Amino acid sequence: MNARTLAELALKIWGVTLVVRALASLPVTLLMAVGGAGSDPQANFMRITQIASVLGVVIQGAVGTAVLVWADRITDLIESDTAPIQIDADIDELQVLGFALVGVFILVGGLQNVASAAYVLLSRPKVDETNAWAYLWTRQSEAIVRAVVQVIAGALLVFGRRTIAHGWSALRGHSQNDDMDESRDDAS
Numbered sequence: 001m002n003a004r005t006l007a008e009l010a011l012k013i014w015g016v017t018l019v020v021r022a023l024a025s026l027p028v029t030l031l032m033a034v035g036g037a038g039s040d041p042q043a044n045f046m047r048i049t050q051i052a053s054v055l056g057v058v059i060q061g062a063v064g065t066a067v068l069v070w071a072d073r074i075t076d077l078i079e080s081d082t083a084p085i086q087i088d089a090d091i092d093e094l095q096v097l098g099f100a101l102v103g104v105f106i107l108v109g110g111l112q113n114v115a116s117a118a119y120v121l122l123s124r125p126k127v128d129e130t131n132a133w134a135y136l137w138t139r140q141s142e143a144i145v146r147a148v149v150q151v152i153a154g155a156l157l158v159f160g161r162r163t164i165a166h167g168w169s170a171l172r173g174h175s176q177n178d179d180m181d182e183s184r185d186d187a188s
Contacts, residue, residue: 007079011071017105018064022057029057095165103157110150113143 029050067074089097117140124135137144157164 002082002084004075004079004082006085008071008075011067011074015064015067015071018060018067020064022061022064025057026061029053092165092169095168096161099157099161099164099168103154103159103161105154106150107154107158110147110152110154113147113150116140116143117147 117136120140121132121136124132128135
């Protein structure tokens with residue numbers, strides 16, 4: 001494996017995450033955009049917000065697809081090194097790294113939902129006498145639930161990555177040392 005191949009793989013993984021996120025948010029975004037708009041200024045503002053949301057999902061999907069399709073060309077522009085690289089890590093360490101990376105990705109998504117809910121709470125009109133939690137829950141209940149689930153799952157993956165990797169190996173019927181022995185046998 002060389003640095004160019006590794007960079008291309010990383011770009012393709014990033015492209016897949018962009019496309020998957022766009023596809024996952026597309027149904028909700030389209031349902032929101034289909035909703036009827038009235039003629040008052042608030043309804044017009046909502047329509048503009050809906051159009052921007054749909055446009056954001058389309059752009060994210062297009063960028064993800066472009067990264068997937070042209071990852072090799074992008075990699076050629078970024079990295080020209082074709083010399084083989086040696087990664088001094090065994091399968092156990094790579095599994096731990098993989099779980100940590102997935103955990104960070106999920107954790108960042110959860111923190112994004114926390115920020116969204118915090119913005120709604122902080123932008124609450126001063127004249128509104130509604131309890132802060134009730135105000136936030138009625139407007140951002142979905143974001144709050146997503147935030148809680150993502151932050152907990154992300155934290156478990158980041159801070160429990162070694163235990164999860166060990167459990168993953170055990171689930172597959174291998175001890176962690178067996179995985180390393182298999183990779184050495186495959187290399188010979």
